[in-house]
Amino acid sequence: xxxxxxxxxxxxxxxxxxxxxxxxxxxxxxxxxxxxxxxxxxxxxxxxxxxxxxxxxxxxxxxxxxxxxxxxxxxxxxxxxxxxxxxxxxxxxxxxxxxxxxxxxxxxxxxxxxxxxxxxxxxxxxxxxxxxxxxxxxxxxxxxxxxxxxxxxxxxxxxxxxxxxxxxxxxxxxxxxxxxxxxxxxxxxxxxxxxxxxxxxxxxxxxxxxxxxxxxxxxxxxxxxxxxxxxxxxxxxxxxxxxxxxxxxxxxxxxxxxxxxxxxxxxxxxxxxxxxxxxxxxxxxxxxxxxxxxxxxxxxxxxxxxxxxxxxxxxxxxxxxxxxxxxxxxxxxxxxxxxxxxxxxxxxxxxxxxxxxxxxxxxxxxxxxxxxxxxxxxxxxxxxxxxxxxxxxxxxxxxxxxxxxxxxxxxxxxxxxxxxxxxxxxxxxxxxxxxxxxxxxxxxxxxxxxxxxxxxxxxxxxxxxxxxxxxxxx
Amino acid sequence: xxxxxxxxxxxxxxxxxxxxxxxxxxxxxxxxxxxxxxxxxxxxxxxxxxxxxxxxxxxxxxxxxxxxxxxxxxxxxxxxxxxxxxxxxxxxxxxxxxxxxxxxxxxxxxxxxxxxxxxxxxxxxxxxxxxxxxxxxxxxxxxxxxxxxxxxxxxxxxxxxxxxxxxxxxxxxxxxxxxxxxxxxxxxxxxxxxxxxxxxxxxxxxxxxxxxxxxxxxxxxxxxxxxxxxxxxxxxxxxxxxxxxxxxxxxxxxxxxxxxxxxxxxxxxxxxxxxxxxxxxxxxxxxxxxxxxxxxxxxxxxxxxxxxxxxxxxxxxxxxxxxxxxxxxxxxxxxxxxxxxxxxxxxxxxxxxxxxxxxxxxxxxxxxxxxxxxxxxxxxxxxxxxxxxxxxxxxxxxxxxxxxxxxxxxxxxxxxxxxxxxxxxxxxxxxxxxxxxxxxxxxxxxxxxxxxxxxxxxxxxxxxxxxxxxxxxxxxxxxxxxxxxxxxx
Ligand SMILES: [Zn+2]
Numbered sequence: 001x002x003x004x005x006x007x008x009x010x011x012x013x014x015x016x017x018x019x020x021x022x023x024x025x026x027x028x029x030x031x032x033x034x035x036x037x038x039x040x041x042x043x044x045x046x047x048x049x050x051x052x053x054x055x056x057x058x059x060x061x062x063x064x065x066x067x068x069x070x071x072x073x074x075x076x077x078x079x080x081x082x083x084x085x086x087x088x089x090x091x092x093x094x095x096x097x098x099x100x101x102x103x104x105x106x107x108x109x110x111x112x113x114x115x116x117x118x119x120x121x122x123x124x125x126x127x128x129x130x131x132x133x134x135x136x137x138x139x140x141x142x143x144x145x146x147x148x149x150x151x152x153x154x155x156x157x158x159x160x161x162x163x164x165x166x167x168x169x170x171x172x173x174x175x176x177x178x179x180x181x182x183x184x185x186x187x188x189x190x191x192x193x194x195x196x197x198x199x200x201x202x203x204x205x206x207x208x209x210x211x212x213x214x215x216x217x218x219x220x221x222x223x224x225x226x227x228x229x230x231x232x233x234x235x236x237x238x239x240x241x242x243x244x245x246x247x248x249x250x251x252x253x254x255x256x257x258x259x260x261x262x263x264x265x266x267x268x269x270x271x272x273x274x275x276x277x278x279x280x281x282x283x284x285x286x287x288x289x290x291x292x293x294x295x296x297x298x299x300x301x302x303x304x305x306x307x308x309x310x311x312x313x314x315x316x317x318x319x320x321x322x323x324x325x326x327x328x329x330x331x332x333x334x335x336x337x338x339x340x341x342x343x344x345x346x347x348x349x350x351x352x353x354x355x356x357x358x359x360x361x362x363x364x365x366x367x368x369x370x371x372x373x374x375x376x377x378x379x380x381x382x383x384x385x386x387x388x389x390x391x392x393x394x395x396x397x398x399x400x401x402x403x404x405x406x407x408x409x410x411x412x413x414x415x416x417x418x419x420x421x422x423x424x425x426x427x428x429x430x431x432x433x434x435x436x437x438x439x440x441x442x443x444x445x446x447x448x449x450x451x452x453x454x455x456x457x458x459x460x461x462x463x464x465x466x467x468x469x470x471x472x473x474x
Numbered sequence: 475x476x477x478x479x480x481x482x483x484x485x486x487x488x489x490x491x492x493x494x495x496x497x498x499x500x501x502x503x504x505x506x507x508x509x510x511x512x513x514x515x516x517x518x519x520x521x522x523x524x525x526x527x528x529x530x531x532x533x534x535x536x537x538x539x540x541x542x543x544x545x546x547x548x549x550x551x552x553x554x555x556x557x558x559x560x561x562x563x564x565x566x567x568x569x570x571x572x573x574x575x576x577x578x579x580x581x582x583x584x585x586x587x588x589x590x591x592x593x594x595x596x597x598x599x600x601x602x603x604x605x606x607x608x609x610x611x612x613x614x615x616x617x618x619x620x621x622x623x624x625x626x627x628x629x630x631x632x633x634x635x636x637x638x639x640x641x642x643x644x645x646x647x648x649x650x651x652x653x654x655x656x657x658x659x660x661x662x663x664x665x666x667x668x669x670x671x672x673x674x675x676x677x678x679x680x681x682x683x684x685x686x687x688x689x690x691x692x693x694x695x696x697x698x699x700x701x702x703x704x705x706x707x708x709x710x711x712x713x714x715x716x717x718x719x720x721x722x723x724x725x726x727x728x729x730x731x732x733x734x735x736x737x738x739x740x741x742x743x744x745x746x747x748x749x750x751x752x753x754x755x756x757x758x759x760x761x762x763x764x765x766x767x768x769x770x771x772x773x774x775x776x777x778x779x780x781x782x783x784x785x786x787x788x789x790x791x792x793x794x795x796x797x798x799x800x801x802x803x804x805x806x807x808x809x810x811x812x813x814x815x816x817x818x819x820x821x822x823x824x825x826x827x828x829x830x831x832x833x834x835x836x837x838x839x840x841x842x843x844x845x846x847x848x849x850x851x852x853x854x855x856x857x858x859x860x861x862x863x864x865x866x867x868x869x870x871x872x873x874x875x876x877x878x879x880x881x882x883x884x885x886x887x888x889x890x891x892x893x894x895x896x897x898x899x900x901x902x903x904x905x906x907x908x909x910x911x912x913x914x915x916x917x918x919x920x921x922x923x924x925x926x927x928x929x930x931x932x933x934x935x936x937x938x939x940x941x942x943x944x945x946x947x948x949x950x951x952x953x954x955x956x957x958x959x960x961x962x963x
Binding site for chain 1: 556557558564566571574576577578580675676677678679680682683684710711712713714790791793794797798799800802803804813814817837840841842845849
């Protein structure tokens with residue numbers, strides 16, 4: 001029998017706020033233990049939480065980025081459990097009325113497009129971190145109270161690779177949207193997976209097994225690569241799977257039972273009485289929606305369709321948003337989009353790297369690029385001269401026309417002048433003339449080069465070829 | 475004796491330089507020395523710190539500071555052991571906090587200090603404010619100054635007894651289901667529970683977050699208005715505080731209550747109401763009518779469900795609020811071989827029986843499979859109870875009831891019967907569930923023994939002005955508040 005996997009992911013992401021969710025302590029990684037703490041985030045007696053508005057905004061912004069609906073009523077709840085890293089022994093979270101719900105994430109996978117539905121993204125607080133020493137343990141509460149978004153997917157994922165692609169796409173969206181830095185090393189992203197297997201074609205789901213303790217996206221993929229065959233093997237051997245939570249052991253590369261369904265926590269959720277329900281006004285939502293940026297995939301597709309760019313060019317403009325924006329300004333009214341993209345990617349970006357001048361301070365105005373391209377296309381200057389013009393544009397900020405004019409770089413298309421130069425070249429290179437007449441076509445190029453040299457590169461190369469041929473054949 | 479004065483009397487003397495703040499606090503400290511051995515209102519106090527604050531107040535007064543700028547300048551005010559005062563012990567009358575010293579001031583304490591008060595002393599209470607008699611203190615009960623064989627009420631028993639025994643000018647307490655009004659009634663002082671959201675809870679160690687409010691214990695109604703005005707106002711550190719402007723409560727104290735409508739809930743005339751209490755309350759109602767108030771019967775149909783609803787909502791919240799006392803970060807710790815054993819040892823040794831009972835009850839009503847039947851239903855009934863009051867307040871300006879069904883009972887009398895104990899809050903509990911304001915003031919005494927009886931006035935949300943106005947008019951027309959217990963010294 002063939003089996004298929006059904007996978008859902010719960011991804012925890014630290015929000016990029018200046019301060020923690022309920023107090024004024026810095027939301028900052030790497031400070032000495034227990035230095036970013038106060039009575040509120042230490043759960044001292046008598047303290048109260050006050051919601052960080054930016055945390056609420058970033059939550060809703062994530063909702064917009066993931067195409068979620070934003071309920072006009074959300075609330076906070078207490079999730080009760082005892083653990084030394086939880087200062088209050090309950091975690092403030094959103095249980096049945098989350099701030100965002102019913103969205104989706106589209107991403108490229110296996111050469112096509114995939115969509116994973118998002119059940120919800122709800123706001124909660126991070127906990128401290130336990131450390132174990134030789135004879136005792138310690139807790140660092142610097143992380144306690146940092147705003148944490150839990151993004152829960154529907155079980156739309158069918159393979160470890162797809163899970164990996166989803167996680168990376170999700171990360172791109174969150175980093176791109178300015179919601180989180182998603183720095184894995186700093187523990188800003190963590191994920192749990194829910195996985196079950198069932199015979200292909202069967203409707204009902206198998207026993208749901210949760211795996212925890214993966215430290216990276218590749219860890220999640222590896223855990224699934226281990227767990228799916230394990231579950232299939234149990235079933236094919238006639239065994240039964242039951243709902244449980246397993247732990248990923250990233251040294252042994254196996255999953256092992258953590259707790260069974262019977263041992264599952266009863267979190268005794270109830271509404272957090274210290275916080276008012278969150279009921280965003282239209283004006284507030286409007287403000288947040290202004291922060292919605294175009295997502296990486298959409299941007300790539302738009303650049304490919306609207307500007308007819310090849311995928312690598314589009315990706316360059318996705319990965320470097322300011323450069324992409326510059327390109328869009330440059331290309332606005334121009335025809336030769338590919339040429340403009342080439343100038344921006346190959347020349348402008350190279351100059352920026354070389355000089356370390358940030359794009360915002362670059363003197364070349366976006367509409368100078370199409371002007372330069374037009375000069376080449378219209379035969380006003382050669383593409384070789386264009387390189388020099390661009391270098392001058394970069395240093396002086398002058399327009400290409402100004403530079404061509406000032407430096408007399410305009411291509412010479414005056415037939416009389418070129419004829420004179422051709423005569424000079426023919427007179428000075430009898431050998432080449434002889435070769436050409438003997439049938440060596442390549443000799444023409446040598447003569448052409450001589451003419452160009454005499455014109456200091458300004459002669460219109462096409463015209464030079466034409467005139468030379470005419471004269472030699474005469 | 476300065477310790478016997480009200481806030482308005484003392485500030486009058488201080489302003490006229492007839493007395494100093496140092497003399498006032500010294501008088502209180504002397505009285506504590508004399509009587510607190512019998513009363514046990516104070517768990518601790520720092521005399522040197524109090525005297526230093528008094529000296530600072532005297533200095534300010536000498537350099538021209540006035541009571542219109544700082545209404546409590548030089549006034550000693552003692553604090554229930556559930557409110558955080560920076561560098562003072564904070565135990566909630568529990569062993570579990572060990573030698574905990576608060577690292578911060580609660581908002582109300584900040585406001586008192588800004589108003590010039592001498593903030594001193596830790597007042598006894600039922601452990602974590604759970605109780606109605608102050609017998610649940612881990613440090614021994616407080617005794618009623620009117621009869622030391624009797625309880626002072628609770629949970630703010632120390633706050634009430636300290637005022638009644640003139641150990642202080644005024645005190646702060648907290649009220650979750652009657653913990654200010656009930657002890658105020660049983661000790662013969664004025665206790666006010668503000669509307670939920672009127673006073674910031676920041677710095678109040680939560681028992682039941684959606685019910686708790688901080689309020690004053692005073693010797694008369696005017697002082698209650700003075701303290702409420704200082705304490706009230708929206709606080710950016712408490713999301714449940716309400717941005718409602720703070721009125722000048724004094725201006726409501728006109729003595730004129732003609733035409734005000736006062737409701738008498740028929741459901742409160744229950745069996746079990748002590749005849750002497752009933753008689754005193756009836757007499758008080760007649761007095762209010764004499765003063766020009768119109769008394770009408772009203773109905774609060776869901777009254778019967780209040781006690782049950784309260785014990786579900788309050789214990790559910792308490793079970794989570796008290797989870798932080800685990801021996802990990804602060805307070806007492808009894809070690810164990812793993813965290814679970816450490817929790818269990820610490821909490822087992824640190825909490826008293828009533829606290830454990832309520833944590834277990836609260837944990838139970840929130841448990842999966844029971845949540846809907848208990849917690850969710852209780853929340854629905856709570857809404858109905860609030861609607862009862864809001865509907866009644868469409869017809870009346872205030873509601874009058876007895877504060878307690880009986881006068882103070884004997885220490886030990888009900889401590890084996892939690893349910894009987896819970897029923898002593900039957901008249902006060904609904905007010906917290908509805909989130910409205912309430913006040914208790916003296917309205918007579920029982921005979922043999924002579925024990926205070928309290929009259930409860932309940933007001934609309936943010937209707938403190940009205941109940942203060944009525945209470946003040948009544949008080950000015952009677953002499954109950956001037957009676958003092960006879961303490962054997
Ligand atoms: Zn903090």
